[in-house]
Every structure is written in C-alpha cells, then in structure tokens.
Amino acid sequence: MSGIPILTRRRALWMLPLLALFPPLAPAAPAGAPAPVAEATPTDRRAGTPAIPAAAADKVGIGSRDSQKCMRCHWMETMAYRDRETREIVNLSIDADAYRHSVHQGLACGDCHDRAYKHYPHRTSSADEGLSCVGCHAERQDDPSLSPPKLDAFDVQYQHSVHALEARLAGGGPFSCFSCHNPHSFRPLPNDTPVSEVVAANNGLCLDCHTELLSPVPKGHAWLPRPRQHWRAVRCLDCHTPLEGRQLYAPSHELLGATESNQNCVECHSRGGQLLAQLYVHRAEQEREREGFLAHAIYNDAYIIGMSRSPVIDRIGLAVVGLIVLGVAAHGYGRYLAYKRKRRAR
Amino acid sequence: MSALYLYPVWLRLWHWLNAVVFFTLLATGISMHFALGWLIPFEVAVPVHNISGILLTLSWVAFLIGNAFGGNGKHYLVNIRTLPMDLVRQVRYYVYGIFVDEPHPFHVSTEHKLNALQTLSYVGVMYALMPVLIISGWAFLFSAELPETLFGFGTIWLVAMAHLLLAWMMLLFILVHLYIITTGETPTTNLKAMITGWHREGTSDEA
Numbered sequence: 246m247s248g249i250p251i252l253t254r255r256r257a258l259w260m261l262p263l264l265a266l267f268p269p270l271a272p273a274a275p276a277g278a279p280a281p282v283a284e285a286t287p288t289d290r291r292a293g294t295p296a297i298p299a300a301a302a303d304k305v306g307i308g309s310r311d312s313q314k315c316m317r318c319h320w321m322e323t324m325a326y327r328d329r330e331t332r333e334i335v336n337l338s339i340d341a342d343a344y345r346h347s348v349h350q351g352l353a354c355g356d357c358h359d360r361a362y363k364h365y366p367h368r369t370s371s372a373d374e375g376l377s378c379v380g381c382h383a384e385r386q387d388d389p390s391l392s393p394p395k396l397d398a399f400d401v402q403y404q405h406s407v408h409a410l411e412a413r414l415a416g417g418g419p420f421s422c423f424s425c426h427n428p429h430s431f432r433p434l435p436n437d438t439p440v441s442e443v444v445a446a447n448n449g450l451c452l453d454c455h456t457e458l459l460s461p462v463p464k465g466h467a468w469l470p471r472p473r474q475h476w477r478a479v480r481c482l483d484c485h486t487p488l489e490g491r492q493l494y495a496p497s498h499e500l501l502g503a504t505e506s507n508q509n510c511v512e513c514h515s516r517g518g519q520l521l522a523q524l525y526v527h528r529a530e531q532e533r534e535r536e537g538f539l540a541h542a543i544y545n546d547a548y549i550i551g552m553s554r555s556p557v558i559d560r561i562g563l564a565v566v567g568l569i570v571l572g573v574a575a576h577g578y579g580r581y582l583a584y585k586r587k588r589r590a591r
Numbered sequence: 592m593s594a595l596y597l598y599p600v601w602l603r604l605w606h607w608l609n610a611v612v613f614f615t616l617l618a619t620g621i622s623m624h625f626a627l628g629w630l631i632p633f634e635v636a637v638p639v640h641n642i643s644g645i646l647l648t649l650s651w652v653a654f655l656i657g658n659a660f661g662g663n664g665k666h667y668l669v670n671i672r673t674l675p676m677d678l679v680r681q682v683r684y685y686v687y688g689i690f691v692d693e694p695h696p697f698h699v700s701t702e703h704k705l706n707a708l709q710t711l712s713y714v715g716v717m718y719a720l721m722p723v724l725i726i727s728g729w730a731f732l733f734s735a736e737l738p739e740t741l742f743g744f745g746t747i748w749l750v751a752m753a754h755l756l757l758a759w760m761m762l763l764f765i766l767v768h769l770y771i772i773t774t775g776e777t778p779t780t781n782l783k784a785m786i787t788g789w790h791r792e793g794t795s796d797e798a
Contacts, residue, residue: 542732543641550626550633553751562759569763573770576685580774583690 307344309353315362316341316354343430351391357381357428378422399498407502425450447480447496465503478549479513488512514551597704598788602663606785609650613765615643620758644728651721666705667714677707689774699790709771716764720757727754 307316316339318324324338344350354362359374361367379400382393403409403422412420422428434443457464458472466472484507486497598606619640622631631639658664670677680696685708688696697706705713730737730750737746775781776792784790 539645542645542729543638545641545732545735548623548637548731548734550623552747553624553755555752555755558752558755558759562762565759566762566766569766573766577770577773579690583692587692 306350306353307339307341312354339429346432347428347430348432349428376423378426378428398495402497402499406498406500407505408500410502424454441477444476444478444480447482448476451481452476468508483513484508510551514549514554593792595699595701595790596788597699597701597790598785599661600788601657601661603785603788605650605653605657609647609654612643612647612650613761616640616647617758617762617765619643624755624758641732644725644732648725648729651717651725654717666703667710667717669710669714674707674711678711681706681708685774695776699792704790712764712767716761720760720764723753724757724761727751727757730754 306312319337319339320341322338325334325336327333328335357376359371361371361374364371379396382396385391385393386395408420408424434446438446452458458466463469463472469475480496482496482500485501486499487501487505488507491497619631619636621627622636623633623640626633630636658667677697684693684696687693697703727750730746731754734747734750737750740746741749772781772785773779775784780791
C-alpha cells in the first residue's frame with residue numbers, strides 16, 4: 246500500500262515535509278452503510294465516492310491554494326525517506342488522483358495537518374501532531390457539510406484487537422488506523438462490488454503487512470487446507486473477528502490473534518455458514534440487480550462445500566443405496582437363473 | 592405379436608431431456624456435496640448444477656402442462672378402489688412370479704401404460720418429491736434472502752437437509768427405475784419403447 250506513513254516519530258528527518266498524513270478519517274463505514282474497505286486504486290475508481298468535478302477540484306481539497314503549496318513537493322512519487330530507527334522507507338508522496346476519489350477529497354491539507362507544517366523545512370516536532378481518525382470524526386459531527394461517520398464503535402473494537410493489544414505490549418508501538426487505511430485514498434467499496442473483489446481488497450490490506458502468509462505453507466495456517474483458495478474466497482476478517490455481535494454493514498475491527506480466531510471448519514462448511522453470512526448476504530441484492538435474476542441464481546457464490554453435509558443422512562443414504570444395489574443384483578441374478586432353467590426345460 | 596404406440600414424440604423428448612438433466616444434477620450434486628474435485632471441479636459443478644436445476648424446473652413445469660393438456664395425465668390417476676389388490680398382484684409378481692415364469696399381471700394398453708406400482712411411485716416422485724426438491728433447490732440459489740430461522744431451526748440448514756434427503760431419495764428412485772425397465776417381456780422391451788414410442792410384445796421367448 247503506497248503512501249501510508251506509519252512511522253512518524255520524533256526522528257522524522259528534516260525533509261519530513263508534510264508527513265503525508267492529513268486526516269483523521271479512516272476506516273469503515275457509517276452505521277447503516279456498506280463498509281468493506283478499499284483504497285482507491287486506478288482499477289477500482291468507478292463508483293462509490295464521486296470525484297469532485299475538475300473545475301471545482303481546483304478550489305477544494307488538495308486543489309485549494311494552501312494545499313497547492315504542499316503538493317508542490319508531495320505530488321512526487323519519489324517523495325520518501327528512510328527512517329533512521331526502523332530503517333523502513335516512509336512514503337510521503339500523495340497520489341493526487343487517488344485523493345480526489347477518496348472520501349476525504351473535500352479536505353485541504355491544512356484541515357487535518359498541523360499549521361506548523363507551514364514552516365519549511367518542516368520541524369521534526371511537527372510530526373507529533375497526533376492525528377486521530379476517531380477524534381476528528383467526532384469533532385466534526387455537527388458540521389453538516391462533512392457529516393463524517395462516527396467511528397467510536399470501531400475504536401472500541403480496535404482497542405480489543407490483537408493489533409492494539411500487541412502495540413500496548415510493545416509500549417505503544419507504531420500501530421494506528423493509518424497502518425491499514427490510507428486516509429489519502431480511502432473510500433468504502435461500492436455496494437455492487439463483486440464478492441471476489443471485496444475479498445481481494447480486504448485481504449490486500451492484511452497481506453500488505455503479513456507478507457509471511459504468502460508462502461505456500463503460511464505461518465499459523467498449516468491446519469487450513471488450500472489456504473490460497475480460502476483467501477480468494479473469504480476475507481481474513483471472516484475468521485479473525487468474533488462470531489458474536491456481527492453487523493452486516495460494519496465489519497468488526499476487533500481483529501483476533503491466532504489462538505482466538507476461528508479454526509472450526511464447520512462454522513463455514515455447515516448448516517448456517519455464519520462466518521460467511523456477513524460477506525454474502527449484503528451482496529446478494531446488489532448482485533441480483535446488477536446481473537439479473539437468472540444470472541444471480543446461476544453464478545451466486547453462496548454455496549460452499551459441506552454446506553449440505555449431514556453425516557447421519559449420508560450414512561443412511563449410502564446404506565440404503567447399497568442394500569438396493571445388492572437387492573437389485575440378487576433379483577437380476579435370480580431372473581437369470583430362472584431364464585436358464587426355462588431354457589433347459591424346453 | 593402386439594404393438595402399441597404409447598409414447599408420442601414430445602413425451603419421449605421430455606423423458607430423455609429430463610434424464611440428461613437428472614443425471615447431470617446427480618453427478619454435479621455428488622461432486623459438490625462430497626467435494627469430489629476429480630469427478631467435476633467445484634468451480635464447474637456449481638454453475639452447471641444451478642443451470643441444470645433451473646432446467647429441471649422447466650422440465651417439471653412442461654411435465655405438468657403435458658399431463659394437463661396433452662392427455663398424459665390420465666396415466667397418473669390412482670384408482671383407490673382397485674389399488675390395494677393391484678399392488679399386491681404386482682409386488683407378488685416381482686418377488687415371486689417373475690422367477691417362475693408367471694404371466695405379467697398387468698397388460699399395457701393405451702389407456703393404462705403404468706402398472707399400480709409404477710403409478711404410485713411416479714405420482715409420489717413427480718407430484719410429491721419433485722416439488723420439494725425444486726423448491727429447496729431454488730431456496731438454495733437465493734439462500735441469502737431466506738429468513739435466518741424457521742420453526743426454531745436455521746433456515747439454510749432446513750433447506751439443505753430437505754434437499755439432501757430428496758436427492759438421496761431421487762437416487763434410490765433412479766436405481767430402481769433403471770432396473771425395473773429391464774423387467775418387461777425382454778430386458779430391453781421397455782427401453783426400446785421409450786426410444787421408438789412403440790411398445791412391442793410377443794417378439795421373444797425370453798423371460
């Protein structure tokens with residue numbers, strides 16, 4: 246994921262021009278709105294957040310006069326530095342096109358970032374502006390022109406997540422909303438996004454960091470048959486969030502660690518398919534509208550192996566079929582003997 | 592030798608198309624249910640099963656229309672008065688008479704082409720089991736729209752179990768059906784009749 250400056254600590258170098266982060270806004274959707282998450286990439290900038298018309302775009306967001314000063318440097322794709330402490334590259338480049346398609350497109354740089362950035366070269370201390378998605382959204386609830394979704398519930402969930410817990414154990418490590426969500430390109434996926442794209446977008450967020458899971462035998466998933474196939478079909482969060490209290494339109498941000506996560510095949514491959522319900526149910530209606538009644542019926546993704554499995558019925562069925570086959574074979578043999586007897590009698 | 596034209600073209604076409612769809616559903620269904628990727632890959636089995644299910648629905652509706660307006664429906668009328676004795680005679684023939692060269696207790700005519708056992712089993716399959724199988728199949732196709740629970744059970748589970756049970760029963764039906772067609776005057780008499788439309792008897796001395 247490009248342009249996610251996570252590592253903004255004191256040691257940001259002199260060239261930390263604007264520390265690419267603006268905004269507070271981050272994950273997921275407002276209550277009642279579909280929320281799967283995506284970063285606006287060239288391939289998925291279709292629906293969802295409409296781009297501001299070109300003429301208007303010149304005046305607002307990164308087109309505003311103040312922002313243009315920032316973008317004089319930050320439009321460059323190579324705008325980055327290597328953090329001295331972590332030795333990681335911190336990307337400070339802003340993809341203007343992605344920004345104009347993001348949910349934050351109407352915000353100018355200065356709407357979120359500290360005014361101290363006006364000084365150039367930027368001071369190292371400017372990086373400690375403490376941007377908070379939850380705080381900014383809360384502060385702007387009364388602004389009718391923005392009306393950002395409340396993120397408090399996500400924050401509560403996040404605080405119980407393995408990411409937050411490990412960050413606390415590590416003494417306030419570098420994990421934040423921005424670790425997964427790039428505020429300069431974030432927008433929810435359009436409602437009519439096919440399940441496979443939802444899965445790819447969501448899992449992309451996880452696998453950007455968890456690259457160790459891209460191996461043929463991914464760490465911690467040795468128990469899982471065909472991991473690659475699973476990752477194409479279901480989101481990581483379908484297993485790595487609690488089963489209880491799921492909301493159809495707001496995927497939980499309480500990401501679970503390996504031991505707490507679902508490892509019970511039957512939760513998906515069985516009667517209720519509860520883990521998958523969230524992924525498919527809210528897609529079904531949109532898919533039907535988009536593809537038509539018949540195409541939705543034929544190509545729906547809802548059936549998973551094992552959904553109809555009942556060991557009792559299967560055993561009884563196999564036993565009865567076996568008996569019938571034996572019975573039929575015996576009956577046929579009897580008829581054959583009777584036929585031979587009849588031939589001999591003639 | 593006698594020859595009766597029992598199966599008009601539309602009926603034979605329906606029968607064989609129905610058979611193709613039926614076996615396609617069986618093969619894809621078994622492959623999906625038991626995850627037999629070597630039989631039919633899952634990605635292929637699912638849409639083929641769904642398409643075949645829709646075709647089976649159309650085929651079943653065609654069967655109803657054919658019975659209602661094509662004159663074929665009379666063969667599925669059960670005569671309650673004579674049914675018990677007809678059943679006894681037919682079962683007795685299958686379990687005993689057929690082995691001792693007894694004459695067939697039922698003689699095919701243009702008015703009655705199905706014996707009591709056939710009538711009962713076809714009525715049961717086409718008018719009782721098939722609707723439930725089709726409804727449960729369509730419910731599967733739109734499982735996302737189903738209510739979460741029904742009568743205190745997960746709706747999808749009820750649908751899945753009904754579909755599974757019906758599928759097993761249909762498999763049993765088809766096994767018996769395949770065998771019973773060999774019990775005509777010769778093992779191929781009934782099969783030939785469903786291919787040519789003509790039911791011919793008295794052409795062979797085979798049992």
